Amino acid sequence: MPAHLLGPHVVGQRIVIRRLVPGETGATGGPAFTDILGVCTSWADGTAVIERESGERVSVPVAEIVSGKPVPPRPNVxxxxxxxxxxxxxxxxxxxxxxxxxxxxxxxxxxxxxxxxxxxxxxxxxxxxxxxxxxxxxxxxxxxxxxxxxxxxxxxxxxxxxxxxxxxxxxxTVEFRLAGIAATRRLLPPPVEDAEVGADGGQVLIKLDDTTRIMGTIERDWLAIHDLEVAEPHRRKGLATKALATLLEWGAEKGARAAWLHVETTNDAGLALYEGLGFAEHHRCRYYASPTP
Structure with missing residues (x-):
């Protein structure tokens, strides 16, 4: 689509843009262009910031963008x-x-x-x-x-x-849900800087004051999310998402690329939270116990 149809609405989306390369000449003798693929993290003050999959951030003056369009996210292997x-x-x-x-x-x-x-x-x-x-x-x-x-x-x-x-x-019955950490972090608020982070090897306990706690465990480049608890009087105030943001920041720093969790099918609040953050259902498992203890 033409550059003028792009704008702040593409922030958070994976896009590809074609930009003019000032001062360079193309193969046909005309202007030189290059394509940039990544997630748009900012579109403000006449500059677009595109984050490549490598993590590199490229700042592009909007005036140099010739065309661009949103593209589907690449499936995480x-x-x-x-x-x-x-x-x-x-x-x-x-x-x-x-x-x-x-x-x-x-x-x-x-x-x-x-x-x-x-x-x-x-x-x-x-x-x-x-x-x-x-x-x-x-x-x-x-x-x-x-x-x-x-x-x-x-x-x-x-x-x-x-x-x-x-x-x-x-x-x-529990759902196994998973998501790519990079994509989910873009949907979360900033991590809590003064959170209490107690790490022991590949496992961490994060506390937000006395109201919220969450645990995570690294296995290879997988981050398990578990034991998320928010005290009853403090629920529905966004503390769960702040705790998740802080945990995923820790996991990303440790090299985790994907996150997963189990959530019971009767936990409507939990299902809604994780669905909204892009955690897709992978499969369901059910626990059974023998007829007699």
Missing amino acids: RLRIGVREAELLSAAIFPGTTSEPLGEWVLFDHEVSVRRRPNSALAIGDPGVELDQAIDRVETFYRGLHKRPRAKVETGSAVEEALVSRGWVEDV
């Missing part, structure tokens, strides 16, 4: 992760978790934590034996630890059908 690989990222959240393989299934155990994730079998993939045998092995494993057998399965899978047929009890 990390968002193509498989279901099993995605769920295995959870293990890093709980240091001290031990595991035992059963084919492609993984039986997790944590001596201290009583939460579901580190004390459930990840029953996704091929267990290497018949399903009934695999479920028997899960039951034996957890009963040997004096724990109620639990399993996490992909919704609609054959494993889920097998558990239901054996009377296992449905617990909660």
Whole structure:
């Protein structure tokens, strides 16, 4: 589109512009032009700022822009992760978790934590034996630890059908949501400069006064977002987004390129928050517990 149709409305969008290169001559003897592709981060005072995918920011006088147009965001290759690989990222959240393989299934155990994730079998993939045998092995494993057998399965899978047929009890359903950090940061407010940031290796706890806390865990270049809590009297004041902005700033500095989280399907407020920030649903999993403790 002609340059005069561009303007501040393209801020935050991925665009491509053609600009005049002052003082240079093109191959045909006329003016020289060059194309710039990236996200427009500013359009003010006669200057457009374009951030390339490399992170380089290019300032271009608007008077030198000949044409341009918005272009679709490039898919983040990390968002193509498989279901099993995605769920295995959870293990890093709980240091001290031990595991035992059963084919492609993984039986997790944590001596201290009583939460579901580190004390459930990840029953996704091929267990290497018949399903009934695999479920028997899960039951034996957890009963040997004096724990109620639990399993996490992909919704609609054959494993889920097998558990239901054996009377296992449905617990909660969670969505696995993910997003590219660069894109999400552009939708968030600035990080909180005076936030309390307590990092220990690849894990961090961030506190905003006594009202808000959030945790994050780095695994390779993935940032897990978890344990976001806002005190009841302070909710709906934007504190969650400020906490997320601060966490994603920390994650980006550590080299994270994508962020992910689990959110229960009954958590309407959480779903709305993450949907608005571009976290797309990748898949759903459901927890089941054995019929008897």
